Amino acid sequence: xxxxxxxxxxxxxxxxxxxxxxxxxxxxxxxxxxxxxxxxxxxxxxxxxxxxxxxxxxxxxxxxxxxxxxxxxxxxxxxxxxxxxxxxxxxxxxxxxxxxxxxxxxxxxxxxxxxxxxxxxxxxxxxxxxxxxxxxxxxxxxxxxxxxxxxxxxxxxxxxxxxxxxxxxxxxxxxxxxxxxxxxxxxxxxxxxxxxxxxxxxxxxxxxxxxxxxxxxxxxxxxxxxxxxxxxxxxxxxxxxxxxxxxxxxxxxxxxxxxxxxxxxxxxxxxxxxxxxxxxxxxxxxxxxxxxxxxxxxxxxxxxxxxxxxxxxxxxxxxxxxxxxxxxxxxxxxxxxxxxxxxxxxxxxxxxxxxxxxxxxxxxxxxxxxxxxxxxxxxxxxxxxxxxxxxxxxxxxxxxxxxxxxxxxxxxxxxxxxxxxxxxxxxxxxxxxxxxxxxxxxxxxxxxxxxxxxxxxxxxxxxxxxxxxxxxxxxxxxxxxxxxxxxxxxxxxxxxxxxxxxxxxxxxxxxxxxxxxxx
Amino acid sequence: xxxxxxxxxxxxxxxxxxxxxxxxxxxxxxxxxxxxxxxxxxxxxxxxxxxxxxxxxxxxxxxxxxxxxxxxxx
Numbered sequence: 001x002x003x004x005x006x007x008x009x010x011x012x013x014x015x016x017x018x019x020x021x022x023x024x025x026x027x028x029x030x031x032x033x034x035x036x037x038x039x040x041x042x043x044x045x046x047x048x049x050x051x052x053x054x055x056x057x058x059x060x061x062x063x064x065x066x067x068x069x070x071x072x073x074x075x076x077x078x079x080x081x082x083x084x085x086x087x088x089x090x091x092x093x094x095x096x097x098x099x100x101x102x103x104x105x106x107x108x109x110x111x112x113x114x115x116x117x118x119x120x121x122x123x124x125x126x127x128x129x130x131x132x133x134x135x136x137x138x139x140x141x142x143x144x145x146x147x148x149x150x151x152x153x154x155x156x157x158x159x160x161x162x163x164x165x166x167x168x169x170x171x172x173x174x175x176x177x178x179x180x181x182x183x184x185x186x187x188x189x190x191x192x193x194x195x196x197x198x199x200x201x202x203x204x205x206x207x208x209x210x211x212x213x214x215x216x217x218x219x220x221x222x223x224x225x226x227x228x229x230x231x232x233x234x235x236x237x238x239x240x241x242x243x244x245x246x247x248x249x250x251x252x253x254x255x256x257x258x259x260x261x262x263x264x265x266x267x268x269x270x271x272x273x274x275x276x277x278x279x280x281x282x283x284x285x286x287x288x289x290x291x292x293x294x295x296x297x298x299x300x301x302x303x304x305x306x307x308x309x310x311x312x313x314x315x316x317x318x319x320x321x322x323x324x325x326x327x328x329x330x331x332x333x334x335x336x337x338x339x340x341x342x343x344x345x346x347x348x349x350x351x352x353x354x355x356x357x358x359x360x361x362x363x364x365x366x367x368x369x370x371x372x373x374x375x376x377x378x379x380x381x382x383x384x385x386x387x388x389x390x391x392x393x394x395x396x397x398x399x400x401x402x403x404x405x406x407x408x409x410x411x412x413x414x415x416x417x418x419x420x421x422x423x424x425x426x427x428x429x430x431x432x433x434x435x436x437x438x439x440x441x442x443x444x445x446x447x448x449x450x451x452x453x454x455x456x457x458x459x460x461x462x463x464x465x466x467x468x469x470x471x472x473x474x475x476x477x478x479x480x481x482x483x484x485x486x487x488x489x490x491x492x493x494x495x496x497x498x499x500x501x502x503x504x505x506x507x508x509x510x511x512x513x514x515x516x517x518x519x
Numbered sequence: 520x521x522x523x524x525x526x527x528x529x530x531x532x533x534x535x536x537x538x539x540x541x542x543x544x545x546x547x548x549x550x551x552x553x554x555x556x557x558x559x560x561x562x563x564x565x566x567x568x569x570x571x572x573x574x575x576x577x578x579x580x581x582x583x584x585x586x587x588x589x590x591x592x593x
Contacts, residue, residue: 015589024552027577044575057591088577 139304148184148426159369161302161311168343195241198264249310261317388412417452529554
C-alpha cells in the first residue's frame with residue numbers, strides 16, 4: 001500500500017525548500033516566435049549564452065543580442081509559447097548535471113534522465129560551456145588507449161588525451177569502431193561517454209542494447225539527442241557530454257568520449273544560425289562553424305601530473321558524402337583533431353572490416369604512447385602494406401608473375417586478412433603481439449589463401465585454451481625478446497601442422513573438447 | 520524602453536484595490552529603485568500579492584508565481 005502521509009510530508013518538505021524571497025529579475029516580452037526561435041523586447045541586462053525562463057517553465061538560450069531585441073532558441077514547448085509572454089533572465093548559463101550517478105544512465109543534454117529510471121539524485125552541476133585546460137595545465141600524451149582493434153592499435157595508435165577523428169561514408173562501420181572501443185575499456189579504468197547527436201532513435205536503441213548486454217553501461221553514460229529533439233538540444237549535446245567528461249577528468253580520471261556525429265551537429269547549428277538570420281558562409285554554414293568544433297575538441301586534453309593527470313580522449317565521428325573528405329566540415333575537423341581513421345566504402349564492401357584505409361589514416365600523437373611490444377613489431381607493418389597495395393594495383397593487369405612477386409602478393413593479402421576483425425571481437429595486447437609476429441613471419445606461406453582470418457581466430461582460441469602461459473609471458477611494456485618470438489612461432493607452427501595436416505579433424509575435436517572443458 | 524531618458528513609470532499589478540498606506544509604501548519602494556510614478560492595475564489573475572514592473576525589471580511577489588514554482592518543483 002502507498003503511504004499517503006509520507007507523500008504529503010515529502011510535498012510539504014519540498015514546498016518549504018522553495019526560496020520564497022523574490023529577487024528582482026530582468027524581464028522582456030516575446031515579440032516573435034517561430035521555428036523554435038523567439039525574439040524578445042526588453043531584457044536589457046541579459047548576457048550572451050544566458051539561460052532564459054519563459055513563463056510556464058520553458059527554457060531558452062539567448063544567442064543574439066541585437067539593438068532592439070534579443071534572439072533566443074527554445075529547448076521545449078515552442079508550441080505553447082505565445083506572443084506577449086514574459087521571459088525572465090536567470091543570470092545563469094546552461095548547466096549539466098554531473099556526478100558518478102550518471103554512469104549507467106541515459107540522459108538528455110540538460111542532464112534529465114531519459115531511461116525511465118529513478119530521477120538523478122546528484123546536486124552537482126557544471127556549466128555546459130567551459131574554457132579548455134590552459135597550456136600549463138596540460139601534460140604529454142603517454143598512456144595508450146587500447147581500442148582492441150588490431151588495425152588501429154598497431155598502425156594508428158590512440159593515446160589517452162588524444163582526439164582521433166573517425167571519418168567515412170554512411171554504413172562503413174564508424175559507430176562500430178567507437179562502440180568496440182567503449183566495450184574494450186572494461187577493466188581499463190576508463191569512464192566512457194557516448195554522445196549521440198541527431199541520431200535515429202532506433203540506431204541509438206541498438207547501441208544502448210549492445211552496451212547493456214556487454215556490461216559496458218556500468219562505466220558508460222549516454223547523452224542522447226535524437227533526430228526529433230529540438231535543434232538547440234542537438235546543438236548542446238556534445239558540450240553537455242564534455243562537461244560531464246570534464247567533471248571526471250578534473251578528478252584525475254581517464255575519460256573516453258564519443259561524439260556521434262559532428263556533421264549532424266554542424267547541421268543543427270546551421271539550422272539555428274540561419275533561423276537567427278546570421279550570415280551564411282560556405283555550404284550555408286555560419287562563419288563560426290570552425291570555432292564551434294575547435295572549442296569543443298580543445299576541451300579534450302591530457303592534464304599534467306600536477307593538475308591531477310586526468311584525461312579526456314575524444315573520438316569525434318564525421319560522416320562524408322561519397323568519400324569526399326575535402327568538404328567543409330570534414331576538413332575543419334581533420335585540421336582540429338590529432339589524426340583520423342579513414343573508413344572506405346570500397347574496402348567495406350570487399351570484406352575488409354574494419355574498413356580502415358591505412359594510407360589515409362594517421363595518428364599524430366599516439367605513437368609515443370604505444371605499448372613498446374606493439375611498436376617494435378608493427379613498425380614495418382604500415383610500409384609493408386603500402387608496398388603490397390602498390391604492387392597489387394600494378395599487377396592487376398599482369399598475367400605472368402614470377403614466383404617472388406606471387407609470394408609477396410600472397411603475403412600482403414594475408415597481412416590484410418590478419419587485420420580483418422569481427423565486430424565485438426576485441427583482441428588483448430597479447431593477442432595482437434602474437435598475430436603481428438606470425439603475420440610477418442615465413443609461417444604465413446604455409447596457410448592457404450582465404451583461410452588467414454579463420455586461422456587467426458582459431459590460433460588465438462587454441463592459445464587461450466592450451467597455451468595460457470604463453471599469453472601470460474608476453475609483457476606489452478617490454479620489447480619482445482628473440483626467444484619469446486621463437487616460442488610463439490613454434491606454437492603457431494604446431495597449430496598449423498595440427499590443423500592443416502591429416503589429423504585436422506581429430507585436432508579440432510580435441511581443441512573443441514578442451515574449450516568446452518575450460519568453460 | 521524609454522527613449523527620452525526619462526525615469527520609467529512603474530506598473531504595479533495587484534489583485535485587489537490597496538489602501539492609501541500600502542500605496543504610499545509602494546511609491547516609496549518604486550522611487551528607491553529609479554521609478555517615477557506608479558500606475559496601478561487590478562488583475563485578479565495573479566490571485567494575490569503584488570507584481571511591480573520598473574522598466575525591464577520585475578519584482579514578482581504574486582501568489583500565482585509562487586504556486587507555479589511549487590507546481591514545477593513537485
